[in-house]
Amino acid sequence: MKxxxxxxxxxxxxxxxxxEKLALGQLxxxxxxFLRRLQIWVFQDxxxxxxxxxxxxxxxxxxxxxxxxxGRSQAAIGQMLGIERARLARLxxxxxxxxxxxxxxxxxxxxxxxxxxxxDGEKALVKIKSLAERHEAQLADYVGPKRHGQxxxxxxxxx
Amino acid sequence: MKxxxxxxxxxxxxxxxxxEKLALGQLxxxxxxFLRRLQIWVFQDxxxxxxxxxxxxxxxxxxxxxxxxxGRSQAAIGQMLGIERARLARLxxxxxxxxxxxxxxxxxxxxxxxxxxxxDGEKALVKIKSLAERHEAQLADYVGPKRHGQxxxxxxxxx
Numbered sequence: 001m002k003x004x005x006x007x008x009x010x011x012x013x014x015x016x017x018x019x020e021k022l023a024l025g026q027l028x029x030x031x032x033x034f035l036r037r038l039q040i041w042v043f044q045d046x047x048x049x050x051x052x053x054x055x056x057x058x059x060x061x062x063x064x065x066x067x068x069x070x071g072r073s074q075a076a077i078g079q080m081l082g083i084e085r086a087r088l089a090r091l092x093x094x095x096x097x098x099x100x101x102x103x104x105x106x107x108x109x110x111x112x113x114x115x116x117x118x119x120d121g122e123k124a125l126v127k128i129k130s131l132a133e134r135h136e137a138q139l140a141d142y143v144g145p146k147r148h149g150q151x152x153x154x155x156x157x158x159x
Numbered sequence: 160m161k162x163x164x165x166x167x168x169x170x171x172x173x174x175x176x177x178x179e180k181l182a183l184g185q186l187x188x189x190x191x192x193f194l195r196r197l198q199i200w201v202f203q204d205x206x207x208x209x210x211x212x213x214x215x216x217x218x219x220x221x222x223x224x225x226x227x228x229x230g231r232s233q234a235a236i237g238q239m240l241g242i243e244r245a246r247l248a249r250l251x252x253x254x255x256x257x258x259x260x261x262x263x264x265x266x267x268x269x270x271x272x273x274x275x276x277x278x279d280g281e282k283a284l285v286k287i288k289s290l291a292e293r294h295e296a297q298l299a300d301y302v303g304p305k306r307h308g309q310x311x312x313x314x315x316x317x318x
Contacts, residue, residue, distance in 0.1 A: 022239045024318065025227025026288065027220055031298060031307060032201035034314035036216070039198045040241060041317065042191035057195070061186055068184025080181045082199060129185065139190060147313055148190060154306055154313070155193035158200065159183065 042139055049135040053128050058083060059091060060132060063117070063125060066101060071114045073106065100124055201298055208294040212287050217242060218250060219291060222276070222284060225260060230273045232265065259283055 027033045046057050055063075061081050069077070078088040092115070095101040100121030103113040117125065140148040186192045205216050214222075220240050228236070237247040251274070254260040259280030262272040276284065299307040 022224060022231060022235060023227040025223040027223045027227075028315075030291070030295060031311055031314070032198070032205060032216065032294075033220065034311070034317060035194060035198045035201060037241070038314055038317045039191070039194045042194060046191060057191065061192065064184040064186050065181060068182040072181060076181060082196070132189070135191075136189060143313075143317070150309075151313055152190055152193070154302075154310055155190070155197055156187075158193060158197045158302070 041142065045138055046132070046135050049138065050128065050131045053124070053131060055128050059095065060128065062088070062091060062095065063100065063121065063128065066115050066117055067125065070116050073112045074115060075112065077115065200301065204297055205294045208297065209287065209290045212283070212290060214287050218254065219287065221250060221254065222259065222280070222287065225274050226276055226284065229275050232271045233274060234271065236274065
């Protein structure tokens with residue numbers, strides 16, 4: 001019995017492995033549970049799809065926000081994305097190490113730094129964005145294109 | 160200048176602090192970004208609302224799934240909830256320490272354990288569920304009751 005089951009589970013592949021059917025119980029009433037499940041799928045797919053460029057979701061967000069708002073402070077970007085100070089500092093350190101982002105001391109406040117993409121960063125972003133688009137297409141495929149649009153409309157206000 | 164700003168920021172309260180208006184850029188096209196933002200709000204609200212009983216979202220999920228499926232194995236529950244083995248072991252250890260969950264060696268497989276709520280666990284769950292309901296009401300209030308229902312309908316398939 002045991003062996004047959006484990007062979008069957010393997011044959012189905014990791015993503016589609018059907019768990020033993022357990023009841024959700026009252027989890028069924030919690031939107032947060034379903035949000036979290038889909039969000040985990042999304043992050044896993046994003047990380048796998050962007051593995052060739054080794055870019056994770058938070059790094060991607062920071063790159064796009066710097067691109068859209070060049071010269072803004074670390075504090076402003078952290079606040080906007082809800083990334084805490086120490087974590088953002090590590091993340092930016094890594095993006096600087098890869099020569100994608102540069103920090104310049106701001107004229108008005110010596111402790112504050114303005115963030116910019118470097119030329120290398122802009123070049124890298126072309127490839128990164130094309131992989132992120134592929135991820136988004138995979139997500140639309142997973143939830144269905146119609147539902148993808150509906151979810152966008154319902155969630156867009158909560159940024 | 161600096162002082163005035165930080166006083167103003169404090170006066171607004173943490174949750175409603177209006178970030179400097181930055182553009183989202185192409186993040187605007189990514190459902191995952193919006194999913195993540197709302198999911199973070201949900202988890203923060205859940206953790207705050209359930210602070211009196213010190214129960215976090217993953218612990219709550221595990222309690223509800225054990226309640227709905229008494230006697231199932233750690234492996235089955237971990238697989239269903241997508242919690243990896245080591246993390247689930249730590250989480251169950253904590254729930255046993257609080258005397259809410261008991262593990263019994265399964266008859267058929269010495270290495271496997273069947274999970275049950277204890278009487279204390281069932282009692283604690285009454286209070287825990289009532290706080291979780293309050294959290295859910297707050298979430299419905301945050302997104303609007305109509306949108307709460309629509310999101311449920313759209314996300315329920317992805318468990």
